[in-house]
Amino acid sequence: MSKNVCLILVVVLMSQASRACDDNIEEEELARQQSDEYFARAYGFTPETWNALYHKPSLGLQDAVDASPYEGRTLFKRLQSSNNPFKKYFNRDQEDNENNGRFIFAGLGSNLVNTGLFNNRYTPANTWRPLVTLAKRIPISVNPNFNSPLGSFDTCTSNAGEAGICTSGSVCSLFGGRPSGPCDQGQVCCINVINSCGSIVTLNNTYWQTPPTALRSPCTLTVRMDPKFIEQSSKPICQIRLDFVSFTTSQPTAGTCTDTFQVGGVSNEVPTICGDNRGQHMYLNVPQSVNNPTDVQLIFNFASGTTISRSWSIKIAMLPCGATYLAPIDCLQYFTSTRGRVSSFNWQDVAGARQLNNQNYNMCFRTELISSQKATQMCLSVCSATDGDAFSITTPPAVLLVASLNTGFALANTADADEAAINSAVGTTYTDQSRGNGITVATCLYDYLLIPGGRDANNVEADRFCGNKLNPSPGTVKRVPACPNVEWQRVFIPGAATDVQVCTAIRPFKLTYQTDGQETAVGAATNTIRALADVSNTGFCLEYQEN
Known part of the structure; x- marks a missing residue:
């Protein structure tokens, strides 16, 4: 009997020690993921950022709290570590999980694939779930990261310079992603691409590209944000940054777009654009909702009778609340380098009228450090143009x-x-x-x-x-x-x-x-x-x- 009691005590002590180690690992991982440097690298910004939008604030907490949206960023509140690495799965309301088809540990095997995460490829009207039965055969060891059996969803950069998310190779294949380069802990850098109209996206760093078949009008994409989604649960999303890797539609007529690209469901004013906009970007402010999901719509409408070949590739980055690189709320564009180029939408170095009607937006520039001092002025000169007018x-x-x-x-x-x-x-x-x-x-x-x-x-x-x-x-x-x-x-x-x-x-x-x-x-x-x-x-x- 005494040997049995001792054996039980040894098992309990080992369990507690293992739990303490897991807690320490999770605390270190959370601290890493909450750091400014981590998010700066994750979203493609220079890691040498300091906690300021336009000016470098003092180190005092009160200065940061009292600073205006232009003068300083809000300090991000660190999340407290959980004693249970699966707490975020167990503590979710069961009914919410059933309605949303999101991840819970108890039903991990059956819910892993049949979720919004892996089914954002399908339109809401399509109820076909081809991988439901396959999901029941997937073991829990699908991802070696014990702290998050579904993947950390860290942002990564592929060998070709594309932005992706870190997850296991099998999970990347399940939701149609393309592995391109390694991540930590045996994961791969998964490149997520949507090339259809009417889809719903919940993953960060998704590329929306031209459908391979004939275009329909309107052609829309919904970016859905919900803090209940496991891929968005660590931080609520406050802004979306759109990067136009490529963008070609028909030219305006007397300044008015016949083909149009519009944005809906955001709290800032976004102008209608068209034409050629490769290299341009937009920051979209996301209305916050604790109980209901927030949908942002990206909408293309195409004029009939136009033979131009329309094409686009738009990178969609979801920026968490409190991140040090968020744009000021009244700025559609935000520049964070000491020098660069800024142009109106549809400007190109080609002959002909290019100005778009009904443009009304701000372009903001963070005050950078010059020789360890804040810049005192910004100077502007026209670009060198060969065929167009700068x-x-x-x-x-x-x-x-x-x-x-x-x-x-x-x-x-x-x-x-x-x-x-x-x-x-x-x-x-x-x-x-x-x-x-x-x-x-x-x-x-x-x-x-x-x-x-x-x-x-x-x-x-x-x-x-x-x-x-x-x-x-x-x-x-x-x-x-x-x-x-x-x-x-x-x-x-x-x-x-x-x-x-x-x-x-x-x-x-x-x-x-x-x-x-x-x-x-x-x-x-x-x-x-x-x-x-x-x-x-x-x-x-x-x-x-x-x-």
Whole structure:
């Protein structure tokens, strides 16, 4: 009897020691996965990030708490380690697990494949589950990671530079992924690709690519977020970043998209885009819901009768709340390097009109460290272009206003308008005096690029920039000698005919791009200021540098 009692005590003590080791392992793993460096590497950002959006805050906790969304990031609260590595499976409500088909340890064998994780390839209307019976034969040892028998879902980079998730090779194959390179603990870097319309995605780092068959319109993809999903349970998702690896649809007609790409279900305003947008990106703010899933829709609509070959590859990254690399909430685009290129959607170095209508969004730039000090200014210069126009926003109203004795006033010949096509414009309007009555004409009122505190090398300053050159030099109105049968004539002389570097010292560094819904002339009306028709506007492409 005493030998049996001793044997039982030894088994209990060994069990407790093993449990303590497991607890320590889990604590180390959670600490690693909660670290800033881990998330910076996981989502493709430089690991040398410091806890700031635009400025480096002080190390004091109160400074970080009181900081505005632009001045500092919210400190992420560390998750407490669980004494039971399977607690997150046991503690879920049984009814929720049955309704959502999510993972619980008790039913791991039967639920491993027949879940939203592995069935996000199928549309909601498709109830066929081809792998249900196969799932019953899968052993628990499908993944060697004891802390998470389903995979850690860490982000990885494949040998070809693609973003993926870490999981076992068998699990990667089950949900249709493509193994490409190794991860820790015997896992593989699994590349997840969707190439269909109407699918639902719940996995981070998924690529949505052009369907191989004929396109239907609309072609949609739903990104579903739910903290009850095991692949999203460690941290709720606050933002989605879309990276347009490739993006080609038809060009706009007079600035209006006929093919459209739109985003629904987010809390920030996202403009409709089309054309060529390779290399562009967007940050989408996700509405938070504790009890209900959140769906974000990516929607393509295609115009009929267009023969252009449409294609796209969009990387979808889910960014957890509290991560140090989240974009400020009012920024559609966010740049975190000391230098780079920023351009309007659909800008390309090709001839022809490219500007899109109804654009209204912010481009934000994190204040980086320069020689261990925060950057004090950001400077912008137009990109080098061969065939296209690197800055063309609104045709400036460089026209001759003539007051006839019989007909009042009329616009002069087109030669004056052609002269305007090579000049800059700033401000919002100018006023031309005729017969004592002011004629107000819009300049950068409807389409413009806002650079707060923008100055040239001579300290000439302007905020709104448009025209065909980036230059803060203002336009003027001059009186010219009268001609026979003409009472007076005045001509508006636009700004400079050269591009210059424009710098701003106003932090946080931010640009705002605004266009209206038309390229045609705007007639004077109640609360509406007249403006000329726009001619071959392309948008902008700028090189930025912080110093």
